[in-house]
Amino acid sequence: MKQSETVALSFEDFKTEVLNDFRIACVSRECSLLGRREVLTGKAKFGIFGDGKEVPQLAMAKAFKNGDFRSGYYRDQTFMMAIGHLTIQQFFAGLYGHTDIDHDPMSAGRQMGGHFATHSLDENGKWNDLTKQKNSSADISPTAGQMPRLLGLAQASKIYRNVKGLEHKTGFSDNGNEVAWGTIGNASTSEGLFFETINAAGVLQVPVVMSVWDDEYGISVHAKHQTTKENISEILKGFQRDATSNGYEILTVKGWDYPSLIEVFQKGAAIAREEHVPVLIHVKELTQPQGHSTSGSHERYKNSERLAWEAEFDCIKQMKKWLIENGFSSEDDLNTISNQAKKDVLEGKKAAWNAFVSPIKAEQLELVNLLRTIAKSSKNSAFIEQYAGDLAAIKEPLRKDILSTARKILRKITENKERTNLGNWITNVTSKIQPKFSSHLYSESDENVFSVQEVAPKFDENTKEVDARLILRDNFDALFTKYPEVLVFGEDAGNIGDVNQGLEGMQEKYGALRVADVGIREASIIGQGIGMAMRGLRPIAEIQYLDYLLYGIQIMSDDLATLQYRTAGRQKAPLIIRTRGHRLEGIWHAGSPMGMIINALRGIHVLVPRNMTKAAGFYNTLLETDEPALVIECLNGYRLKEKMPLNLGEFKTPIGVVETIKEGKDITIVSYGSTLRLVEQAAKDLMEIGIDVEIIDIQSLLPFDINHDILKSITKTNRLLVIDEDVPGGASAFILQQILEDQKGYFQLDSQPKTLTSQQHRPSYGTDGDYFSKPSAEDIYEKIYAMMNEVNPTFFPSLY
DSSP states (O other): OOTTOOOOOOHHHHHHHHHHHHHHHHHHHHHHHHHHHHHHTTSSSOOOOOTTOHHHHHHHHHHOOTTOEEEOOTTOHHHHHHTTOOOHHHHHHHHHTOOOTTTOTTTTTSSOTTOOOOOSBOTTSOBOOGGGSOEEOOOOSSTTTTHHHHHHHHHHHHHHHHOTTOTTOTTSOSTTOOOEEEEEEGGGGGSHHHHHHHHHHHHHTOOEEEEEEOOSEETTEEGGGTSGGGOHHHHTGGGBOOSSSOOBEEEEEETTOHHHHHHHHHHHHHHHHHHOOOEEEEEESOOOTTOSSTTOOGGGTSOHHHHHHHHHSOHHHHHHHHHHHTTSOOHHHHHHHHHHHHHHHHHHHHHHHHHHHHHHHHHHHHHHHHHHHHHHTOTTHHHHHHHHHHHHTOSSOOHHHHHHHHHHHHTTOOOHHHHHHHHHHHHHHHHHHHHHHHTTSSOOSTTSGGGSOOBOOOOOTTOOEEEHHHHHHHHHHHHHHHOTTEEEEETTSSTTOSTTSTTTTHHHHHOTTTEEEOOSOHHHHHHHHHHHHTTTOEEEEEOSSGGGGGGTHHHIIIIITTHHHHTTTSOOOOOEEEEEESSSSSTTTSOOOHHHHHHHOTTSEEEOOSSHHHHHHHHHHHTTSSOOEEEEEETTOTTSEEEOOSSTTTOBOOTTOOEEEEOOSSEEEEEOTTHHHHHHHHHHHHHTTTOOEEEEEOOEEESOOTTOHHHHHHHHHOOEEEEOSSOTTSHHHHHHIIIIIISOGGGGOSSOOEEEOOOSSOOOSHHHHHHHHSOOHHHHHHHHHHHHHHHOTTTSOOOO
């Protein structure tokens, strides 16, 4: 029996099923109504709910199978309840921001309510069997930001169905039969990410069912200001497939028509699952009874006619009417179900609140008792007693109230014993509580980047020097053979083997699904990688040039970088993003926006190899880990000569470890990437006049020098110069902060630490543009010389 087929139900069984659907809809609606009240009374901070969307989500849930993935919209609470992954108590735990993953399994309090996820990983970061559960990728708030990831979740099914050698990847796919389900509000279809992803899914022909929940508004703005013709399915008609061309199956349905919704969603699922083509379901005539969120009321922007229509065509009201008219239940029985739902929700809300506040009250009581003990022997007893009484009087405390009180009192205590006792209490509580808000920015499993040991490249007396791009090419060849789950895709990555020939011949050898060309669409290239990595594949997403990474930076920052964090370690996407940048010539191909990158991408490792051997070693390392990373190859290094290693696919560049590429005694020079070649040139010239510099290659910006080897260097030289191609105050500011503050290098310096960066503008075109825009060998020489002039102006007289 095909997955899309359903077993015929008796009338009584069907009656039981539809009445249970009605119960879930009532429970969900009551959660929305009571949730809003919890925000307005101050127990929760913000609410954004799924009221008005209950019935179509029930229909979607019926067509959703084990192994399927959702990439959705922050109003899908009814769907999550219907698939058994959201209880009443969990709904309210999320609303309150409960930091216990057992109470709020969606995000352990890290995201506001309405953002849903299932657990792809166990508590140790190991994969669950995704084929035996219904899956939801973790939501994000930026509208349409879920779209690029959806593309990859669907493409994974295509890969598992068509690529040989993946039999060992059990627990991730049943021969590619899984469907990726997208949901979005009608107004958010105005976002470029929606159109980019819709187009890409049509090109790739992947099993997506894309649902648009259309209630005619985007926040307070009507559809006439959002969408041409006020109708997304109408303007997408050109995507409709036909007998001669691929495309979408486009379906429309009214959001209050329960039997039609079931029929349409079953039809859409069958097409996507069996034919592996994308489907778009436009669900029209929906309502939003409480408006967009708890920040306002929809009565401010909807006229009386619209409000009256919404009251009549509320989907639950219409479902109730259909149940009565078709003999499934009486109005009294349905009212009983509705009333019971209200009682269940109230009880679930109370249980969630008690579970949330009880441990905080225990901490409150513990501190109050400690303060009153301290007050007995303190000169400031009246002050301490006052604070203790004020804290004890808070009926519904937050941890902020507790720790803020303790820290203010600590300032007033003069007795050493009492100060020590309170200080220890604050330290112990903070160390226990802080991880609840800060853990899992990076992987905490035994497959994190620090679990891989360095393996040096091997050479012998017969080793030849070759164009560096051949080292990448042959290393990728070894990796494609070693790991059948590895695939690479990007602009020009397939047929011609990338613009710098680092993938030459790989498509011919491994096929167009594993080494693929894609359209010019950086955001959804990143999304392809995220989705496939979430389903157990090891994608390498190629962005042709570093400057074009900006098209994908939002998805990298909001989705990929936060994934482990926002699920408290219960989802991961070990995507490798490959790009090239730094020295070339021109505004759009020579940028080094590293400060922007490292500040936007905390949660993704940022690796900056100085040559292709180092880059290849990073790829080899990353494929043994479960973390995402960005690898930035040196754009002007592909034709330079390097020795071809004998152990391709096996040597590993350590992550977070710097390398001293020249030892010296006078000054420590810290840099990375292409600039190091200029530093080495300047160092040779400086040696001629007696200045002996030590050169350190950072290698990875995130993480940064985990062994504090730069500190060891400046302890010897007592001087520091950071050289960077980014703008002033860009990556150099981060590097200085790490060395001076985190490593406490300030105490080892005899001279002011200095930076040498590019100009504030982007690099101008041509060789002269490069020379006058970025640090040159002469700039480096003169900067170092000037620093030594400060030390010994007699021996090193000023050059100017």
